[in-house]
Amino acid sequence: MTELLRFKTSPLISGTLIALYGALTLPLPFLAAQTAAPISPLLLWGAIALGGVLLWGALSQRVELDAQGIRLTYPGWVPPFLRRQWQLTWSEIQGLQPRSTSQGGLVYYLVTATGQGYLLPMRVAGFAQMMRAIEAHTGLPTAVIKPLAQPWMYGILAVFTLLLGAVDLWILTTVG
Known part of the structure; x- marks a missing residue:
């Protein structure tokens, strides 16, 4: 593979999270003004x-794969405090290690020969393509690795966000 493959956070995930942030926070200045709250709108x-800019920054990570790594x-x-950047060459990656999350999910780490683990991004658009490229370069089996959150989960969250x-x-509009 000589071309650069670039993967961004799935639009379903980032769009839903940004919309949820908006639904939770945008009414606050209006409510503060209507209730004469002690904090300025x-x-x-x-x-x-x-907060919106920081959220957008956190969701703007990119995964890049090329012939080197x-x-x-x-x-x-x-x-810089939002960046968790890292870089590995293909030869450094010795394994994939699953770890359970506190919510019962499963995440994977790319593990080096020294035992250092790097969290595999699992919320990218094109996840299956990314996993095929990792398998092609490392020889590690990736067929069992699935994205952390399935699209239907964010679809449900998007529907509830729209309702909110x-x-x-x-x-x-009715109270004011």
Whole structure:
């Protein structure tokens, strides 16, 4: 493989999470103004904007694969404290290690000869293609590795997020 393969966070996942953030936070300045809350609506708008940019930055990771190896990168505008960048050559990767999450899911780590583990990004669009490329370069079996969250899970979250947004809109237009 001489071409560069680039994988971004799935739009279903990032779009749903950004919409959920909006549905949870955008009503706050309006409610603060309507209830004469002790916090300024302008301060809330600023905090919401900052939080939105930080969320967008956290969701903007890219996985890049080429003939040399695999990299997890972020755009340059993402603050360093949000970046968990790493890079491995194909020869460094010695295994895949599964680990259970606290919610009962299963994540995988790319493990080097020194035992250092690097979390395999599992929420990317094109996950199956990424796994085929990793298997082709490392020889490690990847057929059993599935994305951490199935699309239907984020589909359900998206539906409930839309319902929450509709309720928010209804409350703000009828109460005010």
